[in-house]
Amino acid sequence: MAPFPQLKTDRLLLRKFQLSDAPDVQRLAGAKEVAAGTFLPHPYEDGMAERWIADQERIHEEGTAVSFAITLADNATFIGSIGLNIAQSHRHARLGYWLGLPYWNRGYGTEAVKAVLAYGFGQLTLNRIYAPHFLGNDASGRVLQKAGMTYEGRMREHYLRFGRFVDLELYGLLQQEFIERT
Ligand SMILES: CC(C)(COP(=O)(O)OP(=O)(O)OC[C@H]1O[C@@H](n2cnc3c(N)ncnc32)[C@H](O)[C@@H]1OP(=O)(O)O)[C@@H](O)C(=O)NCCC(=O)NCCS
Numbered sequence: 001m002a003p004f005p006q007l008k009t010d011r012l013l014l015r016k017f018q019l020s021d022a023p024d025v026q027r028l029a030g031a032k033e034v035a036a037g038t039f040l041p042h043p044y045e046d047g048m049a050e051r052w053i054a055d056q057e058r059i060h061e062e063g064t065a066v067s068f069a070i071t072l073a074d075n076a077t078f079i080g081s082i083g084l085n086i087a088q089s090h091r092h093a094r095l096g097y098w099l100g101l102p103y104w105n106r107g108y109g110t111e112a113v114k115a116v117l118a119y120g121f122g123q124l125t126l127n128r129i130y131a132p133h134f135l136g137n138d139a140s141g142r143v144l145q146k147a148g149m150t151y152e153g154r155m156r157e158h159y160l161r162f163g164r165f166v167d168l169e170l171y172g173l174l175q176q177e178f179i180e181r182t
Contacts (some may be wrong), residue, residue: 014068022049024078028100092128135167144171
């Protein structure tokens with residue numbers, strides 16, 4: 001098995017999760033504002049982060065997902081998470097991400113998404129990467145637009161979140177489009 005990838009951008013280092021990230025994951029992912037755009041558990045209880053991190057190595061080895069800890073390159077501060085859920089049989093993956101509230105609106109989300117798209121199409125040779133966001137999560141939509149993904153439509157009441165059906169806005173990008181644009 002190849003070593004776990006590290007992705008570097010101008011301001012970020014995307015690296016393997018470590019058990020020592022667990023308190024930061026619990027604190028940052030535990031915010032209602034962060035949970036609201038995702039399927040993160042809420043409340044985010046003691047032990048959940050440790051269990052999730054401990055599972056990641058096996059999941060990565062199975063080839064069904066890869067999750068990166070997003071850290072600041074300058075001082076190694078943990079700020080969030082980004083990953084791909086991979087369906088090898090279709091050579092496609094679903095992109096998901098979250099950042100801690102103190103780190104929003106500084107372009108970090110877009111920077112991380114661009115790096116993971118490059119990794120997914122380059123190293124993993126995926127044919128398609130798609131990213132759904134809940135209707136109303138306009139910041140997430142903006143990130144996907146800025147990263148060059150194409151709006152593909154709305155999936156009505158696709159998920160149930162906090163007891164309510166939510167519409168999804170779907171974005172996608174094909175490997176060929178990514179190559180042509182970069
Ligand atoms: C979505 C998320 C990752 C965005 O990360 P980020 O680092 O703040 O994103 P960026 O700074 O790269 O870009 C945010 C863009 O959204 C815009 N934005 C922020 N809040 C907005 C709002 N309420 N409505 C519309 N646009 C908004 C910003 O102005 C910026 O666009 P601009 O560069 O054109 O001005 C972050 O908000 C988050 O973690 N949210 C909670 C979890 C989540 O929703 N994850 C996504 C699941 S699909």
